[in-house]
Amino acid sequence: MITVENITKNFGVVQALKGVSFEIKKGEIVGFLGRNGAGKTTLMRILTSYLPPSSGRAFIDGMDVAKKSMAVRRRIGYLPETPPLYSNMTARDYLMFAARLKDVPLKKIKPQVDKVLNECYLRNVADQPIATLSKGYQQRVGIAQAILNDPAILILDEPTNGLDPVQIQRVRELIRNLERERTIIISTHILSEIEQIAKRVLIIKDGAVIADNAIDELLIDDQGRPRSLEDVFLKLNEN
């Protein structure tokens, strides 16, 4: 479903990605794990065709992200790191606007917006300006926007960043409810989050993938003893 072949990305002299390759199958839930500045966001931006790679190629459903970007964008729901919201619009108006840009058929826009408002527990704040909503609600509006056109692939960049524990729990539940039939990529530096949601982890460090394992594999060390993801992560990021 998603194939990434030796992608590099340079910003001037800084090399943000240094030859990243991996493959993600349909229905997989993959966590991108890495410290701030490791290259997670850059990688996601390339997959969503927001940034072109400096070299290498990425395919979504066999389509080159750089060449068939419109078709790729139709298949992807994307929540950037800061939810991209228009603060003086209401959540409902914003979603109606997003639905039109995302090619939701005109007749389906209203029912679809109602559906995602329900799914993201936003019904009671739907008609308030987004600026007046708490961060947790704003994050959910961002997720609602991402799932609006029923995308086969969801890419969520730090969806629980800056939320309080209760809000984090809600957002996680929400993401788990979205699983059915979807391929999900989620980036975070919160380790417990990955353990709870993802089935597979890609650990990214300084623009390179340094580990790509099923989460169950990672949680057992060479001698067969259980270990925490935190230990794995800290060890891999030691130097």
Add this chain to the structure above:
Amino acid sequence: MNKVLAIARKELATFFKSPMAYILLFLTISVFNIFFFIVIDSNQESTLKDIFKIMEFLFVFLIPMLTMKTFAEEKATGTMEFLMTTPTSNTAIVLGKYLGSIIFFTLIIMMTISYYVIIECFGTPDRAATLTGYFGVWLEGGLFIAIGLLISSLTRNQIIAAISTYVAIFLLYFSLSFIQYTQGTMEALVRHISTLSHMENFAVGLVTAADIVYYVSGIVFCLVLTRVSIENRLWR
């Protein structure tokens, strides 16, 4: 096309939800009214010729305020990333934003139609010249907006966008004042790029192909560059 309209509608809706739209409307109309009174009172003529010149001059200051946030704000708040990861072409984004600003600008101009009604009541104005005058002001605003859009697409800072747009429009508008220091091809060039030399014809009822080509090509040129600018993320 559907998406162009959706973006234009969103532009207008967000504009009217902020006080900016009302301040701009109020400010523009108040200033226009004062000048309308002064000009009519001193000229004692039933023509809008001089009013158009003043409108043109004032739009040099007003248009940057209208266009500064178009792209700069989207970039600053991260919504640009949203727009550009939806299946919406960059052309549609640029046209939608342009259309939104043009509609607002047209609204301002339409509010001055009362001036025409007033002079029609008290005199016999040249109808054709009034019509072409309005057309000229509208085209000129269209060009200024296209310039503002282009500059807004180059930065994420609204203040920088506004000031740079002032400078650009100012240079275009006042380049004719420097014509005495130029000669030959340079003189012809300055005369051609100055908006003043094109606007004058419209105000006296003269519509020439050269003037229309000047404005339309200027608008298309700026919009194409805007598209190039957002496509290549020149603000990064």
